[in-house]
Amino acid sequence: MKKRILTGAEIIWECIIREGVDVVFGYPGGAILPAYDALNNYRDKIHHVLVRHEQGATHMADGYARASGKVGVAMATSGPGATNMVTGIATAKLDSIPIVCITGQVPKAAIGSDAFQEVDISGTVLPVTKYSYLVMDIYKLASTIKEAFAVARSGRPGPVLIDIPKDVQNETIEFVYPDEPVKLPGNNSPLEASEKHIQDAADLINNAKKPVILAGHGILLSGASQEIIQLAETASIPIGWTLLGAGSVPASHPLNMGMMGMHGEFAVNNAIQDADLLIACGMRFDDRVTGNIKTYSPDSKKIHIDIDPSEINKNIPVDVGISCDLRTAMTQLLPHISRKQNNEWIKTISGWQSESLGRDIINVQTDTLYGAQVIRDIWKETNGDALIVTDVGQHQMLEAQYYDHEEPNTLLTSGGLGTMGYSLPAAIGASFSRQNKDIFVIVGDGSIQMTITELATAVQENANIKIAIINNGYLGMVRQWQQLFYDARYTETPISSPDYLKIAEAYGLPGYRVHKRKEIPGVIQEVKKIKGPVLVEFVVEQHDMVYPMVPAGADLNAMISRPKNKQFQEA
Amino acid sequence: MKQTLIVFVQDEPGVLNRISSHIRRRNFNIESLIAGQTERKDITRMTVVLNEPDRTKQRTVVNSLKELIDVYDVIDATEIDSHIREYALVKVALKKDDLNAVNKIVESVHGKIIDGTSDATIFELTGYEKEVESVIKALEKYDILEIVRSGKVAMVAGNSSKHQPELTKSEPNWTTSRILESY
Numbered sequence: 001m002k003k004r005i006l007t008g009a010e011i012i013w014e015c016i017i018r019e020g021v022d023v024v025f026g027y028p029g030g031a032i033l034p035a036y037d038a039l040n041n042y043r044d045k046i047h048h049v050l051v052r053h054e055q056g057a058t059h060m061a062d063g064y065a066r067a068s069g070k071v072g073v074a075m076a077t078s079g080p081g082a083t084n085m086v087t088g089i090a091t092a093k094l095d096s097i098p099i100v101c102i103t104g105q106v107p108k109a110a111i112g113s114d115a116f117q118e119v120d121i122s123g124t125v126l127p128v129t130k131y132s133y134l135v136m137d138i139y140k141l142a143s144t145i146k147e148a149f150a151v152a153r154s155g156r157p158g159p160v161l162i163d164i165p166k167d168v169q170n171e172t173i174e175f176v177y178p179d180e181p182v183k184l185p186g187n188n189s190p191l192e193a194s195e196k197h198i199q200d201a202a203d204l205i206n207n208a209k210k211p212v213i214l215a216g217h218g219i220l221l222s223g224a225s226q227e228i229i230q231l232a233e234t235a236s237i238p239i240g241w242t243l244l245g246a247g248s249v250p251a252s253h254p255l256n257m258g259m260m261g262m263h264g265e266f267a268v269n270n271a272i273q274d275a276d277l278l279i280a281c282g283m284r285f286d287d288r289v290t291g292n293i294k295t296y297s298p299d300s301k302k303i304h305i306d307i308d309p310s311e312i313n314k315n316i317p318v319d320v321g322i323s324c325d326l327r328t329a330m331t332q333l334l335p336h337i338s339r340k341q342n343n344e345w346i347k348t349i350s351g352w353q354s355e356s357l358g359r360d361i362i363n364v365q366t367d368t369l370y371g372a373q374v375i376r377d378i379w380k381e382t383n384g385d386a387l388i389v390t391d392v393g394q395h396q397m398l399e400a401q402y403y404d405h406e407e408p409n410t411l412l413t414s415g416g417l418g419t420m421g422y423s424l425p426a427a428i429g430a431s432f433s434r435q436n437k438d439i440f441v442i443v444g445d446g447s448i449q450m451t452i453t454e455l456a457t458a459v460q461e462n463a464n465i466k467i468a469i470i471n472n473g474y475l476g477m478v479r480q481w482q483q484l485f486y487d488a489r490y491t492e493t494p495i496s497s498p499d500y501l502k503i504a505e506a507y508g509l510p511g512y513r514v515h516k517r518k519e520i521p522g523v524i525q526e527v528k529k530i531k532g533p534v535l536v537e538f539v540v541e542q543h544d545m546v547y548p549m550v551p552a553g554a555d556l557n558a559m560i561s562r563p564k565n566k567q568f569q570e571a
Numbered sequence: 572m573k574q575t576l577i578v579f580v581q582d583e584p585g586v587l588n589r590i591s592s593h594i595r596r597r598n599f600n601i602e603s604l605i606a607g608q609t610e611r612k613d614i615t616r617m618t619v620v621l622n623e624p625d626r627t628k629q630r631t632v633v634n635s636l637k638e639l640i641d642v643y644d645v646i647d648a649t650e651i652d653s654h655i656r657e658y659a660l661v662k663v664a665l666k667k668d669d670l671n672a673v674n675k676i677v678e679s680v681h682g683k684i685i686d687g688t689s690d691a692t693i694f695e696l697t698g699y700e701k702e703v704e705s706v707i708k709a710l711e712k713y714d715i716l717e718i719v720r721s722g723k724v725a726m727v728a729g730n731s732s733k734h735q736p737e738l739t740k741s742e743p744n745w746t747t748s749r750i751l752e753s754y
Contacts, residue, residue: 122585123585123588126588126589126592127592127593127596130640131640134584134585150743150745151640151743153745154743154744154745155638155743155744155745156638157745181742182742182743183740183741183742184640184740184741184742184743185579185580185581185640185641185642185643185740186637186638186639186640186641186642186643187638187639187640187743188741188743188744189638189744190744191744191746221746222746223746308638309634309635309637309638310631310634310635310637310638312634313627313630313631314631317627323634325744325746327746328746
């Protein structure tokens with residue numbers, strides 16, 4: 001092979017193309033200029049999306065990664081460009097999303113001198129990345145990029161940052177792509193579970209009378225949906241899921257009870273508290289799903305399968321802790337599971353379910369529009385087949401409750417970090433991979449205003465996303481807490497909005513406003529036909545609440561239930 | 572109970588920061604942390620002493636350290652037969668008459684004088700924590716000017732393969748691409 005003398009900047013593109021990257025979300029600036037200049041030689045292989053804020057770039061990379069299963073890539077300059085990425089990086093860390101962020105840095109000699117636009121970004125992101133690199137030697141550039149991608153997508157996935165000084169981008173060397181596989185000292189969770197663990201888990205499952213499967217994000221990441229369904233069907237085990245586990249099991253599956261946790265279904269939380277066995281699959285017993293950990297599922301044995309060994313026994317002590325790839329563990333486990341029926345248990349749970357269904361707002365005629373109704377109608381009009389990207393707040397919980405996901409990877413949401421402003425950029429990122437799907441952004445009036453600048457990016461890229469703003473004139477979830485726990489003192493939660501139709505017009509995308517429920521089907525059908533971004537504002541009831549709800553730190557089954565129909569009819 | 576960990580990490584810039592930051596982030600209190608070279612050029616060995624009474628949490632910190640990219644292996648020296656020792660220097664202003672008595676105390680743990688000027692004497696002590704502490708306590712009735720302690724180093728007894736660290740790199744497993752299969 002003939003020698004190729006390349007600059008560091010060119011090596012960046014050569015390496016990420018070899019990782020299968022074809023789209024990069026970024027924003028140029030002084031210290032990353034050499035890389036941007038070199039981009040001109042790679043236009044045929046890389047599509048660069050110019051964002052309007054670097055936080056948007058990281059959320060787009062995150063949305064792209066969640067929707068595609070590939071590693072998302074974001075790029076920014078040093079200093080403020082890099083620090084603007086921190087929120088997006090932390091979002092990806094908490095939700096185990098593989099993204100690689102490439103930042104320019106001031107020249108090597110200037111590092112540590114408080115130079116213009118200098119920030120120690122590899123140090124800054126240390127606690128919110130899986131790993132962060134500062135490449136001081138151009139000879140290590142290619143191997144570092146290769147390692148970064150391996151780190152991001154291996155084991156429990158996560159974000160990685162590579163900081164590259166400007167002079168390293170400008171230096172030239174003979175480019176040799178490292179052929180040898182990446183090897184690391186740590187991060188080597190095994191693929192398989194030990195036979196003893198599998199046997200212990202199988203014994204517990206075969207002897208359980210009141211088992212529950214807790215379905216988490218790990219099912220999506222390891223592609224274990226089929227195996228989980230098979231386990232549930234074989235041993236007659238009802239399933240509750242975490243927010244990020246939505247879609248891991250089809251919503252219409254008879255054993256799927258619904259979401260667990262703070263705004264989970266009464267029946268699911270009750271089942272967890274009453275169970276004699278929990279089988280936790282690819283989830284981490286976050287405080288939003290456990291409630292008070294001291295009283296959490298007190299009488300159950302617990303099996304916990306997670307690829308990250310540090311999750312086992314972290315929040316909830318378990319009887320059998322298996323840390324390996326979930327799908328592999330399930331494949332090992334299934335032959336040991338005996339077929340049986342837990343009719344009594346299923347019947348008990350059904351009793352709890354029918355109680356909550358009877359109280360549901362979506363079946364009630366109201367004068368004002370409710371957020372839950374909007375989401376339920378979007379579900380209906382998209383046949384439950386859209387890719388939904390939500391933001392954070394009431395609308396997020398309502399989406400989880402009222403949009404039934406039949407397929408894995410059809411809900412993108414910031415679950416762990418709860419990052420407001422996530423949805424619009426994440427949906428733009430997702431639109432680069434899932435062109436066969438309708439993509440709906442479900443976002444509140446507070447959240448949209450955090451990253452509304454990315455509307456320009458959506459229009460520039462003609463991203464095929466439908467933005468549904470659920471506008472209640474409040475930071476609704478915070479207002480809900482104020483109503484319940486702060487004697488209805490609505491401190492700084494009423495929030496004004498711009499005229500969204502004018503915003504849409506100014507950015508150059510079609511805009512709609514909906515006040516009445518009967519208008520929803522027509523509008524949804526109409527916007528589905530438009531190729532490209534569309535904004536729809538739904539003006540909804542201001543003082544709506546998300547029920548059921550477990551107050552923070554309370555016992556999981558001490559829920560505030562949905563109000564009865566009657567109250568709505570009187571209102 | 573204190574927990575003493577032997578952590579084997581790759582010798583890379585910033586690795587000390589990564590380890591200490593990780594432990595701090597998990598809300599564990601570090602009593603001492605020292606790092607140094609080993610028989611292998613590319614590996615740094617740290618001895619970390621933590622003040623965490625809860626056994627379950629102690630195991631969690633071991634597991635979470637093992638998950639770090641830089642960490643080859645972690646051995647919990649608290650759980651197995653091992654020697655956890657430290658080094659200390661104590662500077663004392665001594666009257667001539669006291670020298671003999673003090674020497675006796677220090678020699679009981681095989682310590683020695685490494686510097687004796689007219690106004691101050693420096694003693695060097697090594698040993699298990701208890702030994703070093705008992706000497707320091709005995710010296711308290713004299714005029715102690717300065718104390719410096721190294722923090723602890725630990726080594727596992729014997730040569731059993733059970734307690735050998737795993738010091739090889741391996742290819743990470745990744746299964747995230749399975750999302751792609753579902754389309």
